[in-house]
Every structure is written in C-alpha cells, then in structure tokens.
Amino acid sequence: MAYARGEHWTDTEHGAPGRILLVDDQPELRRIFRRTLVKLGHEVIEASNGRAAVELVRQQHFDVVLSDVRMPDMDGLELLQQLCELDAELPVVLISGGLDAEAEQAAAEYGAFDYLMKPLAFDKLQDSTSRAIELRRRHADARERYEPFASMKRLKIPVPPELEPRRKR
Numbered sequence: 001m002a003y004a005r006g007e008h009w010t011d012t013e014h015g016a017p018g019r020i021l022l023v024d025d026q027p028e029l030r031r032i033f034r035r036t037l038v039k040l041g042h043e044v045i046e047a048s049n050g051r052a053a054v055e056l057v058r059q060q061h062f063d064v065v066l067s068d069v070r071m072p073d074m075d076g077l078e079l080l081q082q083l084c085e086l087d088a089e090l091p092v093v094l095i096s097g098g099l100d101a102e103a104e105q106a107a108a109e110y111g112a113f114d115y116l117m118k119p120l121a122f123d124k125l126q127d128s129t130s131r132a133i134e135l136r137r138r139h140a141d142a143r144e145r146y147e148p149f150a151s152m153k154r155l156k157i158p159v160p161p162e163l164e165p166r167r168k169r
Helices: 027-039 050-059 076-086 101-110 122-149
Strands: 019-023 043-047 064-068 092-096 114-117
Touching: 019 027, 019 050, 027 043, 027 122, 043 050, 050 064, 050 076, 064 076, 064 122, 076 092, 076 101, 092 101, 092 122, 101 114, 114 122
Parallel strands: 019 043, 019 064, 064 092, 092 114
Antiparallel strands: none
C-alpha cells in the first residue's frame, strides 16, 4: 500500500496506532525506527538507555517497548527483566544486531514478546508492533471488564494464536 508523505496508516489492516517506547543507544537508529513508526501513526517516545526507559515506564503508559539488546550500562535483557517487574503485561520487543542464541533463549525465558534481527524489515517491525499493541489493549479491556468479578485468583485471559508472543520452536 502506497502512502503520501506525511500520511499515516491508521486502518485496521495495519493495526491501531499505539504509544511506543523506543530504546537504543544509537541516535541514528532511533531516528530511522522513529520515522517508520510515526508514518504508521504511532506516538513514539525515545530513551537512549535502559535506565531512562525504566524511569519513563514508571511515569507514563506505553503499549509496547522496542529495545536494542546491546547497550552500555543496562542491556536489553536487563531492561526486559526490570520492565516485567514494573508491568508484567507490557510487551517488550527486543532487537538484536547479531546472532546470539543465548540472548535469544534468555529473552524467551524472560518473556519477551518478540526477538527481531537487524537489518530489520519494515513489515516485520510493523507486524510485531501491531500484534503487541493489540495484545496490550485486549489485556487492558479484559482487566477492565472482568476486574469487578475477579476473586483473589489471577484471571487467565485467552490470547488468540495470531497475537501470541513468538517463541523459539
């Protein structure tokens, strides 16, 4: 689908726009990802490191976090762990610049929504963020709808297969 400069995709074919936290220590990569995501209609907030990202998640609501794996001070896996402690339902998509089976395995174990490899194809970024945003919204909707009826047990919300986080098979 072609689009004019400045036009946003906001139809259901490409998913509803969301609020994305983009975390990468390289400003030029953040700029490229930001442009792509904004063209899709998303609101993008940037963080240059994991510590700043944790602080932003404490202060604001996000539908999904996109983070580089390799960063100084706090890498993407440490960020994933801390974000899970703050908000277990916040989808985190990790993006890696190289093959690292151990990091990919750890990401799956820590509950990463997706693990993508650079160079990143536009359609893979679009697909992963759309699925993550949809899952986040379904969880929020279910929590709002069923919370008045919840007992002490945590609700198990059914997740359609197309929204399931990708796991290594």
